[in-house]
Amino acid sequence: MTPTATSTAATPQASAAQSASAAAQQPTQGSAALASDFETFLTMLSVQMQNQDPLNPTDSTEFASQLAQFSTVEQQTLTNTILGTLGAQLGAMGMSNLATWVGMEARVTAPAHFTGDPVQVVPNANPLAVEATLIVRDESGNDVQRFAIDPKAETVTWSGINDAGDPFPDGNYTFVTESRANGETLDTVYGDVYLPVTEARNTDNGVVLISPGGIEFAADSVVSLREPTT
Numbered sequence: 001m002t003p004t005a006t007s008t009a010a011t012p013q014a015s016a017a018q019s020a021s022a023a024a025q026q027p028t029q030g031s032a033a034l035a036s037d038f039e040t041f042l043t044m045l046s047v048q049m050q051n052q053d054p055l056n057p058t059d060s061t062e063f064a065s066q067l068a069q070f071s072t073v074e075q076q077t078l079t080n081t082i083l084g085t086l087g088a089q090l091g092a093m094g095m096s097n098l099a100t101w102v103g104m105e106a107r108v109t110a111p112a113h114f115t116g117d118p119v120q121v122v123p124n125a126n127p128l129a130v131e132a133t134l135i136v137r138d139e140s141g142n143d144v145q146r147f148a149i150d151p152k153a154e155t156v157t158w159s160g161i162n163d164a165g166d167p168f169p170d171g172n173y174t175f176v177t178e179s180r181a182n183g184e185t186l187d188t189v190y191g192d193v194y195l196p197v198t199e200a201r202n203t204d205n206g207v208v209l210i211s212p213g214g215i216e217f218a219a220d221s222v223v224s225l226r227e228p229t230t
Contacts, residue, residue: 098200101209105194107223111139111172112193113213119158121175122192125151129179129186134158137174144168151179172213192223 112119125132132151136158138144145163149156158175160168175191199210200219207219 098202098207101197101200101207101219101225103228104197104225105228106197106209106211106217106225107192107194108217108221109190109192109223110195110211110215110217110221111174111213112195113171113211113215114160114168114173115170115212116160116167118160119173119175120194121156121158123149123151123153123156123175123177124189124191125149125153125177126179126181126186126189128181130182131180133178133180134191135176135178137176139172141174144173149177172215194226194229196228 107122112121121134123132123134129151132149133146134149134156135143136145145168158173162168175193176188177191178188179186195211195215195217197209197211201208201210205218208216209219209222210216
């Protein structure tokens, strides 16, 4: 299968740079605002002390309490600013990481989108198998082809040609390997395929990768990555 070239990687990187730049400006803005508020507070406190009743002065502990309250607010404001900056930086890093997936080929247990080009399959045959059969299924789960393969082969190629010599229709196809030994079936497992990654998304359930044909799979289900093959 010829991987699809994509230029979407540039967009997440640009967004990441913009987010990082904005995050870097936040502490300066927050500090300036806090300094202004503190000066205003000291001015108000000084006016309050100057205009108190000399015969009934305000208890000094009240001034200390007011200063302590402002200090608490100050610390909370600084904490919120720092947390906001960290969140923005982590978000920028996350987008940069997503960009590294796009354009790569991921080995995963999933359907392959067939458009006429041969599909490379990792059959995952049982190590004890003497014989193995690759079963091809369409999007409805129907078996459309079966053929013998070498159980020791690391990869096999599905040409996409039926037994009559005609190409199969474009669509998503799944591959299943049936392993046998001594006339008995050992197991039946799904084969892996190499899918080109055209998009990567952050979701509540983790990173989801998108491949042609609308095929979606979790990033943590990827067995390996490789550069696109021609």
